Structures are given as C-alpha cells and as structure tokens.
Amino acid sequence: MIRASTKSKNAGKQSLKRIVAKKAGALTAGDSVETAGRRLRDHDANLWPVAEGRKLVGVIGDSNPDWKIGGEGHDPKAWKVGEIMSRELVFCYEDEDCAAAQRLMQERGLRYLPVVDREMRIVGIFSRAEIETKADCAAGGEPPGNP
Numbered sequence: 001m002i003r004a005s006t007k008s009k010n011a012g013k014q015s016l017k018r019i020v021a022k023k024a025g026a027l028t029a030g031d032s033v034e035t036a037g038r039r040l041r042d043h044d045a046n047l048w049p050v051a052e053g054r055k056l057v058g059v060i061g062d063s064n065p066d067w068k069i070g071g072e073g074h075d076p077k078a079w080k081v082g083e084i085m086s087r088e089l090v091f092c093y094e095d096e097d098c099a100a101a102q103r104l105m106q107e108r109g110l111r112y113l114p115v116v117d118r119e120m121r122i123v124g125i126f127s128r129a130e131i132e133t134k135a136d137c138a139a140g141g142e143p144p145g146n147p
Contacts, residue, residue, distance in 0.1 A: 016101055016115050016126055017094035026051035026114070026122050027060060029082030036081050037066030049114035050085045054121040056114055058085035091116050094123050101126050 026049040027036050040048055040060065050058040058081075062068060065084055066076035091114040092101045105113055105128060113126045 015095050015097060016092055017123065026056070027081050027085075028052070029057065029080060029085065031081045032077050033069050033079040033081060033084060034066045034076040036060050037076065040065070043112065045112045047090060047108075047110050047112055047114075049091075049122055049125065050081055051122050056089055056091060056116050056120050056122050058082075058087050059090055059114070060084070061086055061090075090114070092126065093118060 027039060029050060029052065036048065040046070040062075046061065048060045049056055050060060060081060062084075069076045069079050069084070090104070090108060090110070092104060094115050094117050101113055101115075104110070105126075111128045114122055115124045115126050117123055
C-alpha cells in the first residue's frame with residue numbers, strides 16, 4: 001500500500017473529507033478494459049480506483065490501458081479491469097490534510113488520488129485541479145509541479 005502520511009496532527013489544516021470530489025465513481029474488476037480507458041481519458045487521469053462494492057481493491061495506473069491491450073493483439077472489450085489492475089493501493093485517508101495528498105501526488109506524478117475512510121471504503125477522488133482551485137487546500141502546502 002502506498003498512501004499519504006501525515007506526521008503531525010491536522011491542526012488548522014483542511015481535511016480531504018471536506019473538499020474531495022465525490023462525483024466520479026470507481027471502476028469495478030468486472031468492467032472492460034475499454035471502459036477503463038475511456039474513463040481515464042475522459043478525466044485526463046493517470047490513475048483510477050477499482051472497487052468491490054465501495055471498498056478500494058486496486059488501481060488502474062495507465063492512462064490508455066485499452067490501447068495497450070489492443071496493441072498487443074487483444075480485444076479491450078473482452079479483457080476485464082481485474083485482469084490488469086494493480087493491487088498496489090495508492091490513496092489518502094479522508095481525515096488527512098491537503099499537504100499529505102499533495103506530497104503523494106507529487107512523488108507519484110499523479111493527477112488524481114483515491115480518498116478512503118479508515119475501513120478502505122472510497123469516499124471520493126482528489127484531483128490536482130482541486131488543489132489549484134480550493135483556497136483552503138492551496139494554503140496547506142506547496143502547489144504540485146507538473147509530472
């Protein structure tokens with residue numbers, strides 16, 4: 001598991017729970033790789049959560065998995081997300097602050113980051129755009145650089 005870590009208490013910091021986008025849903029292991037590729041491109045993402053119910057179980061970490069599978073001679077409609085997803089979980093907890101999420105996103109070169117509760121249920125997806133547009137978050141740490 002790779003997650004943000006907050007070394008100090010979040011005193012005076014904005015928690016992710018209060019600002020995270022809840023609009024974009026996770027993929028499932030049963031979704032087609034074609035669906036995953038479309039979702040990643042629609043959101044200009046290089047990482048997207050995969051859930052079983054609401055629980056985070058994996059991530060897709062390639063912005064064009066369907067093109068890659070298709071380029072290898074396979075049908076992206078027939079391949080399932082569960083066959084290619086990474087089980088190395090990359091996420092932040094909802095009670096962590098923006099600075100922790102920013103650090104992890106910078107370290108990994110991510111534009112999106114799943115946010116989970118302490119039972120690993122997905123509560124939303126934090127985006128680089130949110131860091132740039134939310135004053136509470138931008139004040140919490142250095143703005144991320146471009147990957």
